[in-house]
Amino acid sequence: MSSELLDALIILEREKGISRDVLIEAIEAALVSAYKRNFNQAQNVRVDLNLETGTMRVFARKEIVDEVFDSRLEISIDQAKKINPGYETGDILELEVTPKDFGRIAAQTAKQVVTQRVREAERGIIYSEFIDREDDIMTGIVQRQDPRFIYVSLGKIEALLPQSEQMPNETYKPHDRIKVYITKVEKTTKGPQIYVSRTHPGLLKRLFEIEVPEIYDGTVEIKSVAREAGDRSKISVSTDNPEVDPVGSCVGPKGARVQAIVNELKGEKIDIVEWSSDPVVFVANALSPSKVLDVEINEEEKATTVIVPDYQLSLAIGKRGQNARLAAKLTGWKIDIKSESDARAAGIYPRDASLLFFDEDESSDTFDLNDEEIE
Template sequence: MSSELLDALTILEKEKGISRDVLIDAMEAALISAYRRNFNQAQNVRIDLNLGSGSMRVFARKEVVDEVFDPRLEISLEDARKINPNYVVEDVVELEVTPKDFGRIAAQTAKQVVTQRVREAERGIIYSEFIDREEDIMTGIVQRQDPKFIYVSLGKIEAILPANEQMPNEHYKPHDRIKVFITKVEKTTKGPQIFVSRTHPGLLKRLFEIEVPEIYDGTVEIKSVAREAGDRSKISVHSDNKEVDPVGSCVGPRGNRVQAVVNELKGEKIDIVKWSEDPVVFVANALSPSKVLDVLVNEAEKATTVIVPDYQLSLAIGKRGQNARLAAKLTGWKIDIKAETEAREIGIFPRDNEPLLSADDDYEEDFD
């Protein structure tokens, strides 16, 4: 083996981040393959590489037996003791069998095998790096697109953004920088395959973690997210610290924190509401920006009936039912909205000895 090949191993180690041991193992496997293929040998062989001189030797490994059935794999006890009188049955004898022109042939044959092993090692490193980034956010650069996918460069690898994970109000051009949410990392025969999304609720959550220090350090917690990507989203937030306003923390001074998220999502509207373990309060908050007079809870069916002022009915339901739909996703409760007049007619409002809710009591924000 030439010194140039050793130099190449060193360069690969530095540039590709592959350990020298992996590269040496790949080289030994390649040389064994080259020996068996080019010299029509089926022996159990070992390659001895001298990294200092760049030389190589091939040793056939044979088991010491009383009676030889396969001379390629076995050696008699008598012949073994001619080499070393201390050998006993079941020992392994190593005999040098290096062909004279093995270096030239090995270099030609081993190149492809080594390249493949190096490629596999690189893929393994990339997979290990990105499997830890599942459900995380990264900034990528749009490379190209076809009818099914947009291909986004994440540095060492190209990720796939499927059509159903693209925001309907966005148009992507080559060299655009976009933030994406890594939904899945798979191992394939062609290497790691990474799928990303612009519509996943996790993207919204991670964006707030980036923009809001109180979320990043755990002072404020995002309890739930409901999203209709490109149009409107709702998040519920909570803090165990009574001195911290979780909604105000997410809004930021003059709304700059939430506005940064809105800008990244190309104008997607975001409602930030206060979470509560009380479903009456939580459902009322979730229907922001509408006012709520009362919430009737059916624990058995995990359903609620919400009463709102007559003039607030369309606002509570939202365009095409969006506000009610998002509130239901956010809270995990079914929501049936009724106007005050109807609720009075059927006798479910007002309730005796029950205080009425008012959305004015809760701090809620709606950002365009």
């Protein structure tokens, strides 16, 4: 048995990264508990596990005292000196108390400890692997579902996709391959627990990093993301390279790059706008596909008043206010949209100091599942 155990410990140390000394220490501690439990002993004992000779010995540890009060834990100095004249009061005397059938119990206990430690090590390896994947994207396979979760296999472990993180326009069937965003990795008593999302704005950002080489290598940067999953999203992009068009890079040849992302998100419309450090320009771009005539800034309240042509008012606001709402999330500015006629009647347009006209250009693009550009 000792030879088999030694071989097993060597293999575990090599393949699982579990130290042999740690395993031996754990086995010895478990054997102490097994001895006390199986032989109804309350005395202080130590187990010596010798893998080379194949022996497992149990020693009762007793303190040498002048007067014995508990024979299970103490031994008199007179008795100790009969064993070895060199003993003195306060020393610890060890007496072998190995039961005859302890080998069978020891083997079973050792097996249980090794199995438990292997399981713990595997959980630790999985946790270490996935804790580094938080805020990252992975491809998983749908396994099953219940009223609360979709269970998605990520290879070594099943992740949980909560109902609140599922896209409203999607149905999930077993064996479907989907990309998910890892939002949280927890260490629990039953092993690591991984939560994923299909609605997180980070999923959109990671998809662009995968599809657009200029984003992956840092030439183009995603500045902000606003998303209403399954319906519409906006992202702002910029670059320090004057020879690179950040919006065009994300769109790709004939819209191929953004179309791949739209397909992955089951038809979610995506507005790609150019970021600007000037809030006037950025807010105007963010309201794409609407044309903007003027933007007035209130720095103290971080609010803007945006003037749009009368015929563009509904487009600027969007269905149920969605376009304006996403633009506000994208820019971080409050946005109040007024039609040109209302602004003129209120005397706030045109302004005397300057007029800002935003011509239709390539500063933004909107794509849907049919790869149609909306201007």
